[in-house]
Amino acid sequence: MNQIWNIARKEFSDGLRNRWMLAISVVFALLAVGIAWFGAAASGQIGFTSIPATIASLASLATFLMPLIALLLAYDAIVGEDEGGTLMLLLTYPISRGQILLGKFVGHGMILGLATLIGFGCAAVAIAVLVPEIELAMLVWAFTRFIVSSTLLGLVFLALAYVLSSRAAEKSSAAGLALGLWFLFVLVFDLALLAVLVISEGTFSPEALPWLLLLNPADIYRLINLAGFESSSSTVGVMALAGDLPVSSAVLWGCLVAWVVASLALAHWMFARRTA
């Protein structure tokens, strides 16, 4: 336990030192405030519209950004130490590979979680202060759910980055794999799903299709944040399938957590196989 914390505190202070945390927080805060006030500009309005609309816009943005940031933060976690020569030294210390991996996960997770909390938290505070007659309880509830689920999504992709990092022989190939993974889950997966839907012309069991969304953590994340509001009018694309998904939000949360655990387990397995 102590050893996990020793690794985590180094990763965390690295994140503070190289200003990763500051950069992520500022980006999130600026985007959140921007979206809250100008998100409806396309429909001719300027200014805050509603909490559901804001959260929906923020969620579709975070679906792209969160995985990318998590992958960037962690893609070189293992292969970088190997190339730098510190992994071999670390492995001669009284610390197990599992502890190294978990330590990095906790450290990176703290950076990501805190940056998300600070960035989006600032936006929530700005809305609470500047928008008159806002439903405070609703705002807090919606943003809490949004921040926690965003962090969870980030954790999934941190763990996936460790899988790549444990597998890759070189840092550059880990970066390439990370980019590919991001592309797959954020863009290709939904397109492929729509293609299956269109090409099969209904021969593919329509009941089974929504369940496929659970195979993509980014889609689970969007479901969590969009399904929370009864009058979500902004459900487009594959999200429209979600209406057929007879599961409660607890199950969705459970699926996201399962993604974290399964990815970490896979990363540990990969790391254990890596020769020092």
Next chain:
Amino acid sequence: MNAVELHNVYQQYGSMAVLDNISLSLAEGEVLGLFGHNGAGKTTTVRLILGLLQATTGEVRVLGGTPGESDIRRQIGFLPENVTFYPQLTGRETLLHFARLKGAAVQQVDDLLEQVGLTAASSKRVKTYSKGMRQRLGLAQALLGRPRLLLLDEPTVGLDPIATQELYQVIGRLRDEGTSIVICSHVLPGVEPYIDRAAVLALGRLEAVGTLHELRSQAQLPVRIRAAGLTVAQLSAPEVQAIRPLHGVWHELLVAPMDKLATVQRILQLQPQDLEVQPPSLEDLYCYYMEQAGALGVAGVQQ
């Protein structure tokens, strides 16, 4: 109890035997020099002792336990070849990090920085360090937690002559305190005075192991005797294997170790201006055993 024991260790990478039936032991408080050409199996041996590798067959015991156990690792200090650290951390932060991981007293960090002469540079980032400074930091890292077994892979690379002497002084002091030490090095003249025993690896086999005295009597290499102010005719004798002129008035004779004393006595009676006697050096012995193993000119790939 021996600090390190290898029994009939056989190590394979793919279909290639990297270590072939190695048996070797290191007593407590002993300094063992581990020598061999590139790819001879030195680094593999060190990795086996550290528990980074499992022997394909054979048994490795370290400090009475199995290598790789946390309790055993806590008592081992390791300085890898070409040691590198996190470039963004300062020297002090680096040592603090590793001290925590090893469960060493944090107060030890400043003592060690002082000991390796890095106190002034301790708050500078490691990326600004010279190779010699990194090497000193590596040594300080290896000494964290007062290890009972120290493994040093090419410890003097990048060190200036003064720092090299200081390193050997540290090694001597640790040995006196009962620390067992393994040194891998290619700088044979440098380590020669500081090792208790030498082990010579060639092509994955242990060619020789013993004190320098034992290796010399085993190899029976000729002794060099240098005399000044005498002619070749005066120096010649049936037991002299070879004579060659050196600079000035000097000549060098090669004689078998058993003829050494008689030859010296004979030359002294000729009243030379000066006389030097050189037993075969570690380097001579090393070359001899490499030749025996047919490993001359072998340049293995570093694993």
